[in-house]
Structure formats: C-alpha cells, structure tokens
Amino acid sequence: MSDVSPLTAALLRLSQAPGVGTVLLRQALEQARRGTLPSDPLDLLPADVAEKAATSEEWVASGDFLVGQLEAARRFQTRIIGPLDPEYPPALRSNPDVPPVLYIRGMLMPFIQRSVAVIGTRHPTRHGASTAWRLGRYFAEHACSVVSGLAVGCDTFAHGGALEAEGHTVAVLAHGLQTIAPRENAGVAEAIVDGGGALVTEFPFGTKPAGFRYVQRDRTQAALSNGVVLVQSKQNGGSLHASRAALRYGRWLAVAGATEQDIADGAPVIEANQILTHGSDTEKSLLLRVSAEQLKHVHVLSGKSDYENLLPLLWRQDRANDTELFNDADDLARRALHRREP
Template sequence: MLNHNLAVLQTWLALSSVRGLGASRLRRLLAHASPELLLDFPDARLSSLGLTPEQIHLFRSNAKRHSPAVEQWISASTHRHIISCQCAEFPSQLNEAPSAPVLLFVEGDLGNLLLPQIAMVGTRNPTPGGMAAARNLTQELVAKGFVITSGLALGIDAECHRCCVDLGRQTIAVLGSGLANCYPRRNQLLARRILETGGTLVSEFLPDVAPRPEFFPMRNRIISGLSLGTVVVEASVRSGSLITARYALEQGREVFAVPGAIHNPAVAGCLHLIQQGAKLITCAADIEEEVRWQIPVSSKRLSPDRSLPRPPLLDNVGYESTSIDEIVANSGLALTDVMQALLMLEMAGEIESVPGGYVRARRD
C-alpha cells in the first residue's frame, strides 16, 4: 500500500495525473521503473520513453505538490487504502489486463479483492423478472463462495449488491466517481451497508472527483478485470452492460447471459451476446463449471484473517450429503468462512457439491 509513505504516494499521483498518459502508456512506462525512480531520470531519458516536454514538466511539478484532499481522505479511516499496480495487495486478476488502472482507491476490506469474483451487471430499468433472476443468481453464487462485483448503479447492479448485504455477505462495488463523491446518491445508504457487512468500495479516481459520463465505461473495465467472468442479467442492445461484456472478452474472461423472451427489448442485449458466443446460463452451476479451472487451489485468495485450518473443516463433511447448515454448526465457524473454505476444498478435489450440500470425495 502507498498509504504509509506520502512522498512515494505523491510521485504516483503526479505521474498518473499527467495529461495524455492513459493506463496502457503508464503501464509501459512503469515497466522501466517506479515513479519515484522515473522522477530521477534526466529529461532526455524520459523523452526517449515517449514523454513530451510538457508531460515531463507536469510530472516534475506535480511531484512537488501536496494532495491535501487525498491525505485527508486516507487519514479519516484506517479502512481506506491506496494501492498501486506494483503493490502486493493489488489484485493479480486485474493486473493482467493491459488497460487496467495503475492506482486504486479502496475503502473497506482489501482482502476481498483477492477472492474469486463474479461480475454481475444489467440494466438500470429492470423488469420484475430481471430483478428476480439477479437475486436468485446472486444467492446461488455467494452460497458457492464467490464474491459478487458490480457497479453500484441503479437497477440490476444495486439489486445484486443489496442481496449480498441482506445475506450478510461481502460484495465489491466499483464506482464511476471518487469514493468521497458516491454516485448515484440514491445508493449512498447501500454503499454504507456494503462497508458495514465487510464489503469493499473501489475507484480509480481521486476521492473528491465527481461522476462524469465517460467515467462509467472506464469503471466497467475494472469490474470485468477483477472477475473470473461477467454475467449480464438483463440489458438492451445499447446498454452499458454490453461494454462490460466487451471488456471481459478483451481481457480473456468468460461472458454469461441470462436468456429471456425474444420479443422483450429488456433482454435484447443478452440474446445478442448469446448469438455472439456468450454462454446461456440459468443457474450458478452453469457459471461455476466454466470458471472453476481458473481458481488457484492454494489459499492465497483468502485474506489472512479468513484462512481456515483445512483438516478440521474437512472432518465435518461426510461421505453422505452434509448440508451447509450442518457444517457451520459442527465447525463453529462463520458461514462466510465456511463457504470460502468449501469452495477451496472443492477446487482441490477433496469434496464434491451434491443436491442438499457436500460429500467427501472418495479416493481409489
């Protein structure tokens, strides 16, 4: 994290604020050195790396300035963080995307960013059927140990987040504004509930930055980049959700679409995605079977305070179907921890998911 070294943080802020340096160019530049080292490069060297004289001047002058708004935002809470693409806390899944931001502002539990995530997005004006599908899929996915990532927008996004907090489960919201300028305002209470239930808010923008139309497509690449796959629940052919799906494809991630009636304009975007090769899904199992191979067997995706002793939990799963409620009761662990550990044990081939719960895998 950069929180604890304000001088280093300022060099990152200075470089990332230089006009004309998009995420891809910044990443190519950072392949040569960190910002604090780049600051010591002579102008001729920086010029050879593609910076114009104006950009070099901006970088050097910005590095000498303080960012009181940023410093104030960080100091207001121990749960606020700034992480760079060179920090260990930066999610590797997102770091693989060449257009990913080089800085993330995070409020809440950093460990959530390292957990297996599924993005769920959709229209801001959903039908009752779309809302029901979003809630049912969310419930099934979190029961399998996935963290739901979305964009805090009205409609499908908010319903997925709301379902998670109603269940007392963590969720990740990526904003198209600064974290101190939560948008849409109607979802500010939902954002607070996300934090209260152990979730996480994420943005690439300075905390006090107001939302702008062009920021939302930028936000979408983070949503898809953090996730193993993107689920489009309900969307028109001109929906921003299709932008998220396109980013997912560009990042080499899975795209899933919930089907609907062919004459319903609210699902026309989903049907288009299915025609283009997205997987038609009706339940969480359809998603899990496509992404499970991408989840590392090691427990490194568990945040340190959530790592579980494997043998004691495994002892609570029998060779006949054992319900999740039984496992929780017998292990004495929290439901969230149990679900994450069960997912890891299933990925390791120690247990199998069956109707009604889990069974111990039989060894030949």
C-alpha cells in the same frame, strides 16, 4: 496521512503531469517493474514528455495534489494502492488495462480472483430484478465475491442479494470516493463496507461521474472478475462494455435467458439477451465485437440450475492460481475457511 508506497506516490504525481494519461502511466509502471524507482518520478516518462512537464505548473502543483489525496484518503478511510503493492488484486495486476492506482474503502477478499461480476440495465423487468438478486445471493453463498457497479437497477439487486447472504460484494465506481453516485444508493454503499465488502475506484478524490468513466469502470469490473453475468441489456446498453471486455480479457460471459412474459411484452431491455441466446454466431459476434472462436466462452443461463454450471469454472481457476498466487501457508489457511466445494 494515509501511507502509500513510493511507486504509488510517484504514479499519483505523474498523473498530474501535462501530456500524461493512462497509457504513459502504465509505461512508467512497467519501467519501474524492470528496474529501481528513480529519485525523480519524471525519469519514468519518455524524455520529451518529461522535459516539457518538468517546468509546468501542473508538475509543480503535483506535490500538493499528492498531499491532498493522502489527506482525503485519511478522512474517508480509504487506502491508495498500486499494482506492485501486496493488496492489489492479482487479476487486475496481470491485465493489459491495469489501473495504475486503485482507491479502496473497505476490504477485498483474500481470494479476490474467485469473483463474479453481475451486471445489467438500470431499468430491469420484474424478472430481471429478481434474477440479479438471486445471482448475487447464489454466488455469495458459494464463497464468491459479487462485483457490480452500484448503479440503480440490476447492480443494486446484485449487491442486495450478496448482502442478504452475508457474503462479500465489491462496488466498482466511476468517480472519486468523496461521493456516492447515485445518491440514493449511499445506504447500499455503507452496507457493503459495513458487511465486509469494498468500494473500489481508479479515479482520484474530487473526480465527478462522467460517461467515459463509466466505460472504464465497466472494464475494471470485468478485469476484476473471473467472469461476467449479463442479466438484462438493450442492444446498445452500457452493460455490453463489461460483457465485451470479459471476453477480450479471456474471461467467460454468462447471459440470462428472457422469460416468455418479457418476450411477449416486447421489453427493450432483453434485446441483447435475445441475440446472445437465440441469435446466429454472426449476430453474436457483431454485438460482442469478438471472433466466432471467442463465443465458446459465452454461456446461457436458462434457469437457476444453470448457475451450478459456472461453479466448476470458478473452482478450476481458483485452484490453478493457488500455487502461483497463494504459496504462503497462512494465506492458504485463511482462504480454506471460506471454501465451499461444489
């Protein structure tokens, strides 16, 4: 069976206890961070919740759940990690919405904090599709991990561009790793893993896709990345979940401008782009649900030349994290192999 740390095993079991959701799991994690891991995982929960859970059928079955997850991890060549494990991405570990458990198939980058999420509609225009591809390729060529969600449309093109550049790309999924959704992107998923990238999810084996899980997936994409690039989106598009989360997490958001042809065609998938590139500050704030002050972190991409304007942000963040996160000389040497100074 795949090995997991004692804390990760405890969190997996606690996730099955009645009344325990993500909020209580994060609280249990914080308690474990402040002290030693108790012999009984229920001691990490509030007393009233632990008392009710102790005699429940769900808790009794949680041991079998853990064994089943470990067996599935071995079968699907997946690692299960928690926030205190060395491989856990630093950007996620310090996030307020930290996923208590991550399932990873493939390899994360040794400097995963230099990463860009490229997202957008499932039905891009021809220009949107080519833009997502170019962005994926561009950032991969500049030693960035390209993060997206493996959906059809912009996600697929972003992953494709990164793969064409033989770069690193991560697909964040809204379901367990026992399957790939949509099924038509199973080949893309395999290409990501074969190319040295990773499939990542916070959902256990057996979890099926559902609408609310895509919202969580979108937030994780933003948390995993230095910034988010919105290629195309309707005014009520799902890609706005990650866009809003990026600003809430203190990341930057870049928005691709629409072409004259797409504007003339009245393409619905550029509605959000038009507001964020040409609207008033009030309109932008309402769409992104942020303050006017936070809009200073929104950047407009009018063309490929503007991609370069995002690189200094990535390099500055990368260097700022060197001392704190990568003070081991061997880690720094490995990372130096991938550096391409702008």
